[in-house]
Amino acid sequence: MKSNKTLINLLNSVLPVLLALLIGAILILAIGENPFEAYGIMFGKSLFTLRGLTNTLHAAGPLLLTGAAIAITFRAGLFNMGVEGQLLIGGFMAGLVGAYLHISNPFLHKAVAFAVGAAAGVLFALIPALLRAYFRVDEMVVTLTLNYVMMTILEYLSSGPFRDQGAGYVTTPTIDQSAMFTRFGSTRLTPFFILALLVFGILWYLNAKTEFGYKIEAIGKNPEFSEATGLRVRRSIIMLILVSGAISGFAGAGHMMSQEYKYTLSFSGVTGLGWDGMLVSLLGSHSPLGIVISSIFYSALKTGADNINMYTSIPKEIVAVIQGIIILFLSIRFLNERFGLLEKLSKKKGEKNGPAL
Amino acid sequence: MDLLSRILYDMVYHTTPILLCVLGGLFAYKAGVLNIALEGMMLAGSFIAVFVALQTQNTFLIYLSALLVCAVIGLIFAYLAVNKKGNVIIIGLAINMLVPAIASFILQFMGVPNLTAKWVNPVNFRFDIPLIKDIPYLGPILSGHPLGTYIGLIMIFVASVVLYKTRFGIYTRVIGESPNAATSLGIQANKYATWAILIGALCSAVAGLNLSFERLGIFTNGMTAGRGFIAIAAIYCGKGKPVQSALYALIFGLARSLAINLSVFAGSISALFDIIPYLLMIAILAVNSAYEIRNFRMRTYW
Numbered sequence: 001m002k003s004n005k006t007l008i009n010l011l012n013s014v015l016p017v018l019l020a021l022l023i024g025a026i027l028i029l030a031i032g033e034n035p036f037e038a039y040g041i042m043f044g045k046s047l048f049t050l051r052g053l054t055n056t057l058h059a060a061g062p063l064l065l066t067g068a069a070i071a072i073t074f075r076a077g078l079f080n081m082g083v084e085g086q087l088l089i090g091g092f093m094a095g096l097v098g099a100y101l102h103i104s105n106p107f108l109h110k111a112v113a114f115a116v117g118a119a120a121g122v123l124f125a126l127i128p129a130l131l132r133a134y135f136r137v138d139e140m141v142v143t144l145t146l147n148y149v150m151m152t153i154l155e156y157l158s159s160g161p162f163r164d165q166g167a168g169y170v171t172t173p174t175i176d177q178s179a180m181f182t183r184f185g186s187t188r189l190t191p192f193f194i195l196a197l198l199v200f201g202i203l204w205y206l207n208a209k210t211e212f213g214y215k216i217e218a219i220g221k222n223p224e225f226s227e228a229t230g231l232r233v234r235r236s237i238i239m240l241i242l243v244s245g246a247i248s249g250f251a252g253a254g255h256m257m258s259q260e261y262k263y264t265l266s267f268s269g270v271t272g273l274g275w276d277g278m279l280v281s282l283l284g285s286h287s288p289l290g291i292v293i294s295s296i297f298y299s300a301l302k303t304g305a306d307n308i309n310m311y312t313s314i315p316k317e318i319v320a321v322i323q324g325i326i327i328l329f330l331s332i333r334f335l336n337e338r339f340g341l342l343e344k345l346s347k348k349k350g351e352k353n354g355p356a357l
Numbered sequence: 358m359d360l361l362s363r364i365l366y367d368m369v370y371h372t373t374p375i376l377l378c379v380l381g382g383l384f385a386y387k388a389g390v391l392n393i394a395l396e397g398m399m400l401a402g403s404f405i406a407v408f409v410a411l412q413t414q415n416t417f418l419i420y421l422s423a424l425l426v427c428a429v430i431g432l433i434f435a436y437l438a439v440n441k442k443g444n445v446i447i448i449g450l451a452i453n454m455l456v457p458a459i460a461s462f463i464l465q466f467m468g469v470p471n472l473t474a475k476w477v478n479p480v481n482f483r484f485d486i487p488l489i490k491d492i493p494y495l496g497p498i499l500s501g502h503p504l505g506t507y508i509g510l511i512m513i514f515v516a517s518v519v520l521y522k523t524r525f526g527i528y529t530r531v532i533g534e535s536p537n538a539a540t541s542l543g544i545q546a547n548k549y550a551t552w553a554i555l556i557g558a559l560c561s562a563v564a565g566l567n568l569s570f571e572r573l574g575i576f577t578n579g580m581t582a583g584r585g586f587i588a589i590a591a592i593y594c595g596k597g598k599p600v601q602s603a604l605y606a607l608i609f610g611l612a613r614s615l616a617i618n619l620s621v622f623a624g625s626i627s628a629l630f631d632i633i634p635y636l637l638m639i640a641i642l643a644v645n646s647a648y649e650i651r652n653f654r655m656r657t658y659w
Contacts, residue, residue, distance in 0.1 A: 031466055079446065131639070135646040140446065141590060142639055144393075148583045149632045156629055275454065282447065315465030317458055324455030328433075331451060332443035 016329030042304030054187035060299035061196040065251035066277025077220040082143030084274025085150035090117035090249025098175025106178040121249020129241035192258035372610025374564035376509040378588035381560020384553035389533035393449035396585025397456040402565025407576035410474035431558025435551040477574025505567030516599040590638040
């Protein structure tokens, strides 16, 4: 029965992806291109060459973290939609530390930048956390709104006070060499990926093996009951949103030091790493292994998009379209335990086997 | 026009798209469905309007196609949310992501950064209202707006009547307050919820039309800039009551108008004026909630 349930969960994640790829294929056909060729390039170049695979893993680092940041709040029945904004401020602050604080020790420089980035994420997450815990304001509306606020503020800061005057476009100065992660050989992969995996592992441990994780689960299932049994729900909610903010800020700092090296207006990409994390978390049904797999899958989709742009005339926005459709389909459960297709199939099998037994 | 009347005129002008979204969206709110896809629907409306305007100069066709496309999106939302019982927040986010993605896919394919319908002259879409025009002070503020503004202002009245005086409105509110009671009375909850969502979609279409076509004749991606979310906040703040929610929409319009009109005096920092409506909205939500929980003291964590 349990394996049946996992299979249904798996299918509920795989079916939306397949359907979305199908619709994407129709779109590609509609503009007169060959979808097989497009998908072949997209996944072939991003998963089945060493270069592509390392690029994919490199891009999966921040997604792993933003996915985790969203998943841990989801589990407690909270919606931190502000991951995008928290990631941006984390990345921006890490960029300032990298560019303006000249620490010659590379290890220390990165550590300070990570600390400042994570702290910025925490401080920014403090607003929705306190409003939610003390005034019962819907954290979803607040975090969604604050994303716009943060984007506007950072746009002002990076085009005004902190603009790199030498550059021909809006950007902050490039960070020092000592704050940049060194790449492994000729690949794009940096130690940040390992760091991201490490943080992810710690989170998983906290969630699955400690009291804190148990509390989160309990709050998600029934906050009133948790409070009645003596859990400090208010404090846990604040903690949780702050942890989520810290991970997001950390992810932003890592993205700054391993990929971008400066804050531009397209720092977090077309759809935004925070929103990508949303998809990763949903696709992985908020489970640790699921998030690892889906972050790599989604990262492959994104790396593949660059190749599509290079080798075909299909706009790379096709990936954003596919992403949107995946999320749309993920909102509903195609199969469930009671009326699932699988159940019916196994039932038929059972009937067939029945008389023999 | 002196500064004050310009600020007030701009207030009405900038309130329009938010107002339309608020008045359309509050039906779904009252029916218990949180429709955060207003933003995406509005963007779809503004895209289709200018896209069709590039092919034809027939205003009727432009309106019709924007309304149709948004109705289709509304039906998709309603099907997934109401019939399939999906997570409305995720559906809404998906639509909010999908619409700009499709728009930029098409823009990329056409090889243009934005759409410009050159024949559109915004001045031609502004109408004066015969009697109101001549009222001193009030006339120049309320008159001389595009059609969308008048639809919005009339909708305040229409929404109040529909919501409180018709069977449709009463059933919609019953569904939101107690779905089980509604079902036990034989009300087809799904049907009314679907219509409520559809009204929101159509109003968003008009809002989008107003934003891109009537005002500028230009579509740029992301031009809705969070107005759909402001509308949701206004609905929240006004608890879905048409007149109150409309007043909150007006506050946001005023903040936007101040941001634009005062930027002349403030210089480059004026970019930060744009965050005022958002912060204001969070403050209003917080004060509202704080006031509410004072009357709601239970032994609970909030």
